[in-house]
Amino acid sequence: MSRRFFFMLMAGLLLYPAIVFTQQTVTIESLLKEMVDRNEMARYPEPAFTCRQFSSYDRATVAKDKPGWFGNRDHTNFIRTERNDGRIEHVMMEAEGPGAIVRFWMTVGSRTGQYGYMRIYIDDYTKPVIEGSAFEILSGTKVTGAPLAAGVSELTPIGNRGHNLYFPIPYAKRCKVTYESEIAHLLETDSGTENIYYNINYRTYNQPVKVVSYSDKEMKRNKSLIDRVQKQLKNKERGIARMKLEHLTLDANLKPGESASFTIQGTKAIQQLSMEVRAANRNKALRSTALEMSFDGEKTVWSPVGDFYGIGYMPAYSSTWYTQVEKDGCMSAYWVMPFEKECIITLHNLGEQEVTVTNASADYSPWRWDSRSMHFGAAWQQYTRVRAGSVPPINGTDMNFATLEGKGVYAGDGVALFNTTYAWWGEGDEKVFVDGETFPSHIGTGSEDYYGYAWGRPEVFTDHPYIAQPTGKGSATPAFSINTRYRGLDGIPFTKSIVFDMELIHHTPQAKINYAPVAYWYMFPGGKNLTADDIAGAKETVAMQRTDIYSNEIQLSIEGENLIPVITKGRVEYQSNLSGLWSDGMQIFWRNIEKGDKADFEFSCPCVGQFNFTGIFTLAPEYGAFNLYINGQQVASSLDLYHAGVTVKTITLGKVSLKSGINTLTVEMTSSPKEFDKGSFGIDKLIFSK
Numbered sequence: 001m002s003r004r005f006f007f008m009l010m011a012g013l014l015l016y017p018a019i020v021f022t023q024q025t026v027t028i029e030s031l032l033k034e035m036v037d038r039n040e041m042a043r044y045p046e047p048a049f050t051c052r053q054f055s056s057y058d059r060a061t062v063a064k065d066k067p068g069w070f071g072n073r074d075h076t077n078f079i080r081t082e083r084n085d086g087r088i089e090h091v092m093m094e095a096e097g098p099g100a101i102v103r104f105w106m107t108v109g110s111r112t113g114q115y116g117y118m119r120i121y122i123d124d125y126t127k128p129v130i131e132g133s134a135f136e137i138l139s140g141t142k143v144t145g146a147p148l149a150a151g152v153s154e155l156t157p158i159g160n161r162g163h164n165l166y167f168p169i170p171y172a173k174r175c176k177v178t179y180e181s182e183i184a185h186l187l188e189t190d191s192g193t194e195n196i197y198y199n200i201n202y203r204t205y206n207q208p209v210k211v212v213s214y215s216d217k218e219m220k221r222n223k224s225l226i227d228r229v230q231k232q233l234k235n236k237e238r239g240i241a242r243m244k245l246e247h248l249t250l251d252a253n254l255k256p257g258e259s260a261s262f263t264i265q266g267t268k269a270i271q272q273l274s275m276e277v278r279a280a281n282r283n284k285a286l287r288s289t290a291l292e293m294s295f296d297g298e299k300t301v302w303s304p305v306g307d308f309y310g311i312g313y314m315p316a317y318s319s320t321w322y323t324q325v326e327k328d329g330c331m332s333a334y335w336v337m338p339f340e341k342e343c344i345i346t347l348h349n350l351g352e353q354e355v356t357v358t359n360a361s362a363d364y365s366p367w368r369w370d371s372r373s374m375h376f377g378a379a380w381q382q383y384t385r386v387r388a389g390s391v392p393p394i395n396g397t398d399m400n401f402a403t404l405e406g407k408g409v410y411a412g413d414g415v416a417l418f419n420t421t422y423a424w425w426g427e428g429d430e431k432v433f434v435d436g437e438t439f440p441s442h443i444g445t446g447s448e449d450y451y452g453y454a455w456g457r458p459e460v461f462t463d464h465p466y467i468a469q470p471t472g473k474g475s476a477t478p479a480f481s482i483n484t485r486y487r488g489l490d491g492i493p494f495t496k497s498i499v500f501d502m503e504l505i506h507h508t509p510q511a512k513i514n515y516a517p518v519a520y521w522y523m524f525p526g527g528k529n530l531t532a533d534d535i536a537g538a539k540e541t542v543a544m545q546r547t548d549i550y551s552n553e554i555q556l557s558i559e560g561e562n563l564i565p566v567i568t569k570g571r572v573e574y575q576s577n578l579s580g581l582w583s584d585g586m587q588i589f590w591r592n593i594e595k596g597d598k599a600d601f602e603f604s605c606p607c608v609g610q611f612n613f614t615g616i617f618t619l620a621p622e623y624g625a626f627n628l629y630i631n632g633q634q635v636a637s638s639l640d641l642y643h644a645g646v647t648v649k650t651i652t653l654g655k656v657s658l659k660s661g662i663n664t665l666t667v668e669m670t671s672s673p674k675e676f677d678k679g680s681f682g683i684d685k686l687i688f689s690k
Contacts, residue, residue, distance in 0.1 A: 026205060027212040028222050031100060031168035032229045035488050038238060038321075041411060042269065042336040042522055043372035044493070049203040050434075051102070051492045053442040054079075054093040054177075056198050057429060061443065070389065070396040070503060072427055074445035075109065075195040078179070089119065089178035092198055097123075098211035099204040100170040101177075102489035106138055106163050107454035109195035116181035116194065122171035122213050129214055130169070134179065138163035144226060147234050152452055152467065153459035162454035166466060168489055172211040175202070197445045197454070201490040233465040236319060238334050240272055243365050250275060250360035254289070254349035261346040262362070269338035269367035273345075275360035276329045277305055279353050287313040287542050288351030290535075293376075295339040296525060300377035302533045305347075307380050307518045309333060312416030312482045313542045316470035318462045322412070322486045325470070330359055335411075335520070337376040340369045350538050374408055374522040379529050382516035382537030383504075385549055388425065390509030390576065396428050398501040402519035406527025410492040410500065412466075413519040414484035415447075418543035419474035420550060421508040421561070421574035421586075424456040425481075428503025435496045442492070447502060451483035478546040486520070509576045510585035512550065514543050553604040560588040560616075560683030563601040563665070570597055575682065581648055582684045587618055591680040593669050595624075601665045601683065605658045611688040613656045618682035619643035624673045626681060629666040630656040638670045641681065648684050658688065 024047040034040050056077045060068030078090040093101075101120075108115055118137050119128035135158070136142040139151035144167045151161035169175070181194055205211065212218060219226070231237065246268075252260035264270075279285035286306030293301035306313045309331040310323045318325045324332045337343070345362060349355045367373070379402060389396030401413050410432070419425045426447030431440040444450050448457070452467035458475040462468050466486050474481035492498065504515060516537065523529075543549050550562045565572040565588065575582075575589035590599050613630065619641050628636035635653040665686070673679045 025210045025212065026098065026100065026170055028168060028170060028214065028218050029225060031170060031489060032222070032225055036229055036232050038334060038336045039269070041409070041488070041491065042338050042374055042376065044374060044407070044409065044524070046372060047205050047209045049099075049205045049493065051201060051203055051490060053444070054095075054200040054202070055444050056092075056196060057443045057445055063439070070428075070505060072505065074429065075197050087180055089180050091176060091178050093175065093177040093200045093202070095175050095202055095204065097171045097173045097175065097204070098209050099175065099202055100168050100211070100489075101175065101200060101202045102166070102168055103201040104138055104165040104198075105449060105452060106134055106196070106198040107161065107449070108134065108159070108197070110159060116179050116196070119178045119180070120169065121176040121178070122169070123173040135163055138165040143167050145230065147463075147465055148230060150464060152464060153457065153461035153469070155459035155461075156453070156457045160455045160457055162449065162452050164452050164464075164467070166488070169214045170211050172213045197449060199444050199449060201442075203489070233321060236321065236324065236465070238321070240334070240363070243271060245271060245363040245365050248362040248364070250345060250347070250357065250362060252347055252357045252360070254347065254355045254357065256349055256352050256354070259346055259348045261344055264343045264362065264364055265341070267340050267367050267369050268343070268364045269336050270343065270362050270364045271336060272332055272334055272363040273337070274330060274332040275305065276331065276358050278329075278356040278358060281353060282315060283313045283542050283544065284351055284353065285355045286311070286315070288349065288538050289355050289357070290348040290350055290538055292346040292348060293337070294344040295337070295375040296341050298375065298525060300375050300523070300529065303378050303380035303518055304538050305331065307414070307416055307516060308378060310414055310468060310482070310484045311470050312480065312516070314471055314480050314482065316462075318468050318470045318484075320468050320484070320486055321465035321488070335376050338367045338369065338373050339375065340373070350535060374524050377521045377523055377529055378518060379531040380516065380518040381531055381534040382514060382540065384514055384537060384540055385512045386504070386515055388504050388506030388508070388511045388513055389428070390506060396503045396505035398431065399504045399515060399517065400531075401500040401502055401517040402521065403497075403499050403530040404494070404521060404523060404527060405497045405530065406523045407495050408493070408521055408523030408527055410487065410494065410498050411520045411522055412484070412486035413500065413517060414482060415502070415515065415517045416480070416482045417474060417516065418480050418514045418549060419476075420478050420513050420546050421506070421511045422477055422572065423507035423511070423574065424476050425474070425506050425513060426456060427505035427507065431501045431503070432492060433499040434492060434494050435498075447483070450502075451485050480543070507576070508574055508586065511574070514549060552602065553606060554686075554688060556689060557685055557687040558603050559584050559586070559685055561586040563588055563603055563683065563686075565590070566600040566602060568598070569593060570599065572599070581646065582618075583616070587682045587684045589680065589682045590667070592678050593681065594678055595669055595672055598666060598668045601667065602662050603665070603686070605660060605663050607658070608660050609658065609690070610655050611658055611690060613653045614650060614687040614689075615653055616648055616650050616684040616687070617641055618646070618684060619649050620646045620680065620682075622673050622676045622680045623682070624669050624679035625671040627668040627670055628653065631659065631663055632666070633657065642673055
């Protein structure tokens, strides 16, 4: 052996232990620590991983150019069914490791009150490492407690909640999740009595990575850490108070069209960004005051301040790991925002009123800029008066939340919207395309499922670390709603690009709504955000009532669905088109009414005078007879709207006097339909002519 070769061999042997020693290890401990280390989100993941999703999405969804792209049968679609020890188990997830489950959402539509049994198998185990009823595992105490295992909203009946497990379940070789039900033979039919909807986000690590798999032993070993992390997330103990921070005041009085900029120099990271916005019309100020941020010469943040902080333009309390909005109006963000040389924060008043930004500050600390450091980004846009898709027939529109080019991590999003009908707006699923995928590696089962709740419920939830619905009034009424989902361990890394789309599928065909998404990410310098600053959208009138989107001012005619209902009994809905029957796709529909019940339908008129009045009304088997009045003047007596089938009829009702401002059509039921205890009434259109 040559002397040279001997020394080379010895050098290699000496180096080898160091290589083994530095091999990265993923454990329950490392994942929990990552969850509460906010700085880690601002650095590209190490060890590197991909994030993907298993779900029960409609398997007819195969390609954009195929009919099933907006398929909505998103329940009870499993990978396969298998027999284990004589029982039937439906496979929900099956993935090769090393990896970890990092977010598990589920709900069940059960007509019997029964819920199935879940098993999680990892590595080579033939027995599950976790088993129990689905809700015990996901939102009970089988694995852990709240907030990492929680159902939302707590104001919602448990069977109608979304059940969320954010506790990480690492596995070294593989993972399989199954579901067993006593009514398994009915699971795969629409007429079944137990419909399962689920989304499972999981990481797959690149080699070489050692993963210490989930086990009872690991859970016991980490008990104190688990308790500490749960407490930190529940109480939002972000570690700000222990930091040595510098403080920049951002207070400003901004007249219409004015801006104010603030600069931080050096290698730093913003740890907390806070402000309160005051104005005569605070709702409008939250939308028309825009936050812009540039890091090291690159503009990466542009959003109205209310949307940036997760409340849209409606003041509301919210408390998550990344944002906090107090009842007094103070808004804080806890995204870590590093920069190597300089940060410029700019506030723009895009509105027509003076705005005061007060209690505003950026608190920042030193930062070690390295090869993993990324800039924070956020973008907002509004789809104003956008026509939603419909169910049935199933069709929809893919709304783009974000299109990014570069390398980074997708960190979350939210949507603020004003619904305009008495129907659910969010049937659509998320579709996330990573690094040029032709089919999304994340495709879900419904907008509310993506945001952690279920069944389009309106109840508020605001104290979960990662998901929030500060207001849900617009779930199925003409009102405002906002949903937010921030990502921790379920952040989505991308190396070239990411496209995030969300289907917009409304239960009312052709309904127009305002739909405004905001997206958050981290990306290396040089990355591109392809969403343009939506200055026009921020200047739009904020919708506080339906007439801000659908005018109720007559232009010789008015669609029935644009009337403003004032009722004391029964229920008003906006009923969608029936085989092309109603003009503009809808009618206003007053149902569940009895003899003697009255309702007012208001509209605004810009003129005064005498008009010929014609109404287009629906006739159907459950429709009764009615007296009609315009501004107290009777125009019809016991108008019979019964018909054996469903049709519309144009009826001339004579001359009426209209006044400038609000006018009222009063409807009084004088007799019930022949074969029903209660009746209905529908207006397609009202027409006025000189």
